[in-house]
Amino acid sequence: MRSDPRDYELIAPGNLRTVVELLSRSPGEWLPIAGGTDIMVQYAAGKLPSRKLVSVWNLPELRSIEVLPEEIRVGAGSTYTDIREHEVIAREFSMLARAASWTGGIANQNRGTIGGNIVNASPAADSLPALLAYDAQLILVSVRGERRIPYAAFHTGYKEMRLAPDELIKTISLPRKFSGYVCHSRKVGSRNAQAISKVCMAALGRVAVTGPSETIEDARIALGSVAPVPLRLGETERIVNGKIIDESLVRLARKIAIAEIKPIDDIRSTAKYRAAVAGNLVAEFLNLLADTKGMNRVLARWNNAPGDTAEAQILPCCGSKRWAHEMAVRRPFNDEAALILASDETWRNLDEADWIEAFNSHPRIGETKRQGETHNSDAWSRPEQEKVTETGNAAKIALAEGNRAYEEKFGRIFIVCATGKSAPEILEILQRRLRNDAANELQEAAEQQRQITQLRLRKWLQG
């Protein structure tokens, strides 16, 4: 039966101190509510045990993400949106950002919080295996002070946790020690959005080159929805660490993993299916590690190349030497997503002169000879302008005229992300942009170059 709002009381003190004092005055009486994505569901169904609620939504002390040299401190009141949009988390803890993007839909990501997800303690929560794999720690707060515990020790049984009735989770700390690790995360369910996982996994590890063969180092495998709590597969990890990955090891790991989990039959899936999927996911992760394709081969080689080689290799993707330098400095990157994020960030922070250098490395649209002498990006430009070069003479002439008018007005060549665009489309864009003022046009050209660079990076990684 639906709840009657008049039976409930919700207060919103607006600061953490008052909330914590309230929790300590009558422990267990007040239920903290953040974005309500779980509590309001129980409330609507008449299943909420508590009649008194205290809002912790949007408390400034809980909603910040602090990047420190050794760790990232994520306020427990940070939403999934806050997490997936945070550039450092997306780069260094990409499995957590991905899990955030799998949770609910956009509206739930705007309201659901990481702290709420932890105390709600669903064994199927998408973000919790990532916290396990990344060795997250929790900072709990009460009037008695703060204490820090490993997240791995927090959930002790189904919906049971080491949280005193007067305590709140304040911060989730992520240690920044996984650079160079290969990561692999998966959600297996009916669909990503609005569907709870049948099985989810977050796993990372390193391949060390010791002698002629590659062995696994520090595998960290965590699964959701296969036990009463999110589960780290300690036995499986012990079996694979220090070993060379081959078929027999993968077979053994699959067997141990299935023995380690305790899946159940429920409305979403069966124990048998979950066990099979869990085994498959572990095998998939090990195979990824084995051919180090979890880390793209091009990326892996580039990560290890000397600085000047790395700069020279990546330069044609953009054309700006400073961009290439900063990208090389920011290595290593775990995956394509991290590389692209860093590229976007670096590009936006460059000066106008760097942008112009990149623009000048392109041939005029409709031509195949570049302007500047910084390097050769002609090989990239040809397939990008493929649809343009199929064009008839009349359009070519119109383009050439447009280019001239553009160069006269703005003093540099016209940059457009040409991939997939036909000559008439480009002509239309060119004519529109001719009406821009200088400042707007610079921004627009830079945005086009950013897109071109992204496409080139993606192609580059494909080898």
Add this chain to the structure above:
Amino acid sequence: MIHSSENHVKSEISFTVNGEQRVVRASSMERLLDVLRGQLGLTGAKEGCGEGECGSCSVLMNGSLVNSCLVPVLQAEDANIVTIEGLAQEAQLHALQEAFLECGGAQCGICTPGMILAAAHLLSKKPDPTLEEIREGLSGNLCRCTGYVQIFEAVARAVRRAEIASFS
């Protein structure tokens, strides 16, 4: 201690709805959805599932897409709320509304207000989304009529039109 319904005190909660300052008397745990529909007569937001799964009660709260069935009204205090009723400018429909009409993006209409607000939220963050981004932006909004294709087309059409408009 259980509060009895009889002596329950309602509080005054104020927020902005579609640009207008409003003050309501409500129990703090009343759902924003019920206050919008029941007290303010804004029936554009629909109750579908009532548990944050379907998106038909979507509204914008401080520019952020939320399911109003999961927002206790006290948490909307001082917020800036936009419902589907606030999207059109007088008689001029919003570009998304026009595009939904043209593409057949609305059939029975239950999901439509939420779909359009989810699309508006997406475009506020990504003015030039890819099809994949449109699909993800609307993935929390369920439609049982259209099969989604016309809805995605409508959003893409509104994007193209906005691009043309902003440069002409």
